[in-house]
Amino acid sequence: MAPLVSILIPAYNSERWIAETIKSALNQTWPNKEIIIVDDGSRDQTLASARRFASKTVAVISQENQGASAARNKALQLCQGDYIQWLDADDLLSSDKIQRQMEAAEKCESKLKLMSCEWGDFLYRPMKARFIPTALWCDLDPLEWLLRKWEGNLHMQTATWLVSRELTSAAGPWDKRLLVDNDGEYFFRVIRSSDGVKFVPGVRVFYRASGPDSVSSIGLSDKKIEAKLLGMKLQIGYLLALEDSDRVRAACVTYLQTWLRNFYPNRPDLMQEAQQLAESLGGQLSLPKASWKYAWIEKLFGFGAAKHTQFYYNCLRSSALRAWDRMMYSFGSDGLPS
Numbered sequence: 001m002a003p004l005v006s007i008l009i010p011a012y013n014s015e016r017w018i019a020e021t022i023k024s025a026l027n028q029t030w031p032n033k034e035i036i037i038v039d040d041g042s043r044d045q046t047l048a049s050a051r052r053f054a055s056k057t058v059a060v061i062s063q064e065n066q067g068a069s070a071a072r073n074k075a076l077q078l079c080q081g082d083y084i085q086w087l088d089a090d091d092l093l094s095s096d097k098i099q100r101q102m103e104a105a106e107k108c109e110s111k112l113k114l115m116s117c118e119w120g121d122f123l124y125r126p127m128k129a130r131f132i133p134t135a136l137w138c139d140l141d142p143l144e145w146l147l148r149k150w151e152g153n154l155h156m157q158t159a160t161w162l163v164s165r166e167l168t169s170a171a172g173p174w175d176k177r178l179l180v181d182n183d184g185e186y187f188f189r190v191i192r193s194s195d196g197v198k199f200v201p202g203v204r205v206f207y208r209a210s211g212p213d214s215v216s217s218i219g220l221s222d223k224k225i226e227a228k229l230l231g232m233k234l235q236i237g238y239l240l241a242l243e244d245s246d247r248v249r250a251a252c253v254t255y256l257q258t259w260l261r262n263f264y265p266n267r268p269d270l271m272q273e274a275q276q277l278a279e280s281l282g283g284q285l286s287l288p289k290a291s292w293k294y295a296w297i298e299k300l301f302g303f304g305a306a307k308h309t310q311f312y313y314n315c316l317r318s319s320a321l322r323a324w325d326r327m328m329y330s331f332g333s334d335g336l337p338s
Helices: 018-026 046-051 068-078 097-106 142-151 165-171 182-193 222-242 246-262 268-280 292-301 303-331
Strands: 005-011 033-040 058-063 083-086 114-122 197-208
Touching: 005 018, 005 068, 005 097, 018 033, 018 046, 033 046, 033 068, 046 058, 058 068, 068 182, 083 097, 083 165, 097 114, 097 197, 142 182, 142 222, 142 246, 165 182, 182 222, 222 246, 222 268, 246 268, 292 303
Parallel strands: 005 033, 005 083, 033 058, 114 197
Antiparallel strands: none
């Protein structure tokens, strides 16, 4: 019998999209699969929508709201799969995603090889997803993959990965302390435990960009800002444990510099902590500067005012783009391609 693949879907207040996500899981051409949906105390109709799909191969579980990491850990505890496919409740998989990655995995000698693939972001219409190749879209060893990610400020979407049971066990559970970037920290552990990343071209994941109100957005939340620094410190420790070299230390400093604007100017305590960490790595952080669009605001009123202005402008712009795309979506059926 073909290996069992567990498709794990954590969900919270996702009633608008959960049905499409579950359908994309059900439509996978890989024959031996189970789907586990964990509703994390949603206050809308997410649970009722998910329960319409309940069957022998689709389990729907409800728990009190504990956060995304707790929901993922619950799904992981319940699943029986030889391989794990993570899928957020508003994202979509191409129908051959798992099959093509499983075919690649079965050709690998090691069960610790990690499968990845292409991903594109969209708002309402999957057919409009933008697939933009990066330096991570290729076969890489763990250290090179992680260094490229930080050196280029790159990202790989959660659903792109297909993870063996052996590699999942080696990585450990999701960290419930991390309110943001919990996927970044988790897959950092997965990647460092792997024998390398195998990129499968032509396989696609569709990532629904949720805007500034999404769980993954840091915004101006103190709790999320603190969680972000905690996650950064953990990941820097993981990377240094892999290799303590000049390139690794420089990549760590670059990573700190990239995200420093989240702490400045409202959290001088976290700024100081980040600066001390950079100095311990042989580097130095410079104060963030506003982009040219907001430089005049920074000059007149300071970086904090420029940062807030940019944040609220991005919120308004995102809302306008989403409203337009939603209207266009209502006119036609720009659905998920096969």
